[in-house]
Amino acid sequence: MRVFRKKSGANQLSRTEALEYTPVKSRQITETRLESGEVMIEYPLAVRPWIAAVARRLGGRQDRKQTKKLQLDALGTSVWDLVDGRRSVGNIIRIFAKTHRLENREAEVSVTGFIRQLGQRGLLGLG
Amino acid sequence: MEVKWGPVNGTFSHKAHLKRLAALHPRSVKGGIAEWFLPPHWQKALSDFETSGFLWQGEAAIGRGAILFCPACRNAALIQFFRYNSSKQEKVLSAILKSYCDHRQDARMLWSVFDIRVTLPETLKLNKFRFDAGKFELEFIRGKQSITLHRWAPAAVLLSGGDLARFAGTVPEFSEGQPQSLKIGEYDAVEWRKLPVSGWQRIVNRLKISPSYFWYRLWHVAEKNRILGIRSESRYPFEFQLLDQIYKDYESI
Numbered sequence: 001m002r003v004f005r006k007k008s009g010a011n012q013l014s015r016t017e018a019l020e021y022t023p024v025k026s027r028q029i030t031e032t033r034l035e036s037g038e039v040m041i042e043y044p045l046a047v048r049p050w051i052a053a054v055a056r057r058l059g060g061r062q063d064r065k066q067t068k069k070l071q072l073d074a075l076g077t078s079v080w081d082l083v084d085g086r087r088s089v090g091n092i093i094r095i096f097a098k099t100h101r102l103e104n105r106e107a108e109v110s111v112t113g114f115i116r117q118l119g120q121r122g123l124l125g126l127g
Numbered sequence: 128m129e130v131k132w133g134p135v136n137g138t139f140s141h142k143a144h145l146k147r148l149a150a151l152h153p154r155s156v157k158g159g160i161a162e163w164f165l166p167p168h169w170q171k172a173l174s175d176f177e178t179s180g181f182l183w184q185g186e187a188a189i190g191r192g193a194i195l196f197c198p199a200c201r202n203a204a205l206i207q208f209f210r211y212n213s214s215k216q217e218k219v220l221s222a223i224l225k226s227y228c229d230h231r232q233d234a235r236m237l238w239s240v241f242d243i244r245v246t247l248p249e250t251l252k253l254n255k256f257r258f259d260a261g262k263f264e265l266e267f268i269r270g271k272q273s274i275t276l277h278r279w280a281p282a283a284v285l286l287s288g289g290d291l292a293r294f295a296g297t298v299p300e301f302s303e304g305q306p307q308s309l310k311i312g313e314y315d316a317v318e319w320r321k322l323p324v325s326g327w328q329r330i331v332n333r334l335k336i337s338p339s340y341f342w343y344r345l346w347h348v349a350e351k352n353r354i355l356g357i358r359s360e361s362r363y364p365f366e367f368q369l370l371d372q373i374y375k376d377y378e379s380i
Contacts, residue, residue: 074284100281101352102261103241110260 019090021126023083023115029123039077041070043123079114132204132229139196139203141179159184165193172224200230243278245377271363276377277356282347285354291317291345300358301343316346338362344374353379
């Protein structure tokens with residue numbers, strides 16, 4: 001048995017393939033529109049099992065859901081509003097670049113970075 | 128057609144470059160690369176350069192070209208045309224060769240990166256650069272003076288709920304001092320400078336290692352949705368004529 005196996009590149013997506021995916025919002029979140037027009041997202045916090053076990057032993061309530069809030073800035077809100085479950089990442093980048101008169105490459109870096117960050121928090125998935 | 132160029136350190140040898148060119152080609156072509164005497168109209172078109180010609184023939188293609196060396200700027204270039212064997216194309220090739228130029232005549236250099244473009248004196252050397260989403264920076268130095276070009280986008284979002292002076296306050300490099308609001312041509316701008324006033328201050332500042340002269344200008348290019356900025360630091364008094372010239376040439380395309 002090989003202990004240190006080389007990571008296979010077969011599962012890695014090419015840039016073109018990644019841009020064809022469609023971002024989808026998580027069903028577990030609630031979004032609120034603030035007066036400034038920016039979006040506030042409330043999402044459940046995923047607690048690690050061992051932390052949950054410690055909390056239970058210490059008498060914490062088992063049914064209590066922990067949530068976290070995330071307020072998007074104006075640019076984040078404009079990308080969030082473009083996520084409708086139908087538009088692909090590439091399409092969102094094109095609209096974002098056109099709306100803000102940005103270079104395509106620049107828009108791609110910001111939008112993909114934003115989607116990646118929200119994905120890591122479990123707010124967006126790619127379908 | 129292919130054009131390659133690069134700076135030359137030390138002496139330039141046409142033969143050595145021809146050998147290097149041969150080494151880059153596949154084996155089938157390697158043996159076929161030979162020196163070629165440039166026709167008179169090529170020589171005339173490339174009269175500003177030291178030239179040598181070459182030709183090669185592979186299984187699927189043939190090529191002819193010239194190796195150029197410019198003694199003024201010490202750049203070498205290789206220009207070659209593939210599948211070139213028609214006398215009809217000679218005029219076009221001559222025109223292309225005649226149009227080739229590897230340095231400007233006015234001791235200035237054009238910098239064009241993404242959507243920013245500026246013409247700077249050749250004496251300003253690029254020291255560092257940074258291209259983040261929404262924020263570009265190019266820093267040039269000349270002696271003890273540094274000139275940094277900035278570009279932010281999208282301006283409409285960055286300036287929402289405030290003006291350029293407020294925006295300047297949010298950028299660490301521009302947050303020092305109270306910038307003055309200006310209208311330069313069609314653009315809204317802010318400018319700030321810090322110069323040693325008295326003669327005594329100037330003498331003391333000459334002994335310092337860090338710069339004592341600071342200047343910056345930011346302006347809003349509304350039609351491009353950009354904010355452009357120039358910031359300069361120096362140990363010695365500024366040439367404001369140079370900074371004004373850079374401001375005029377610096378644009379977002």
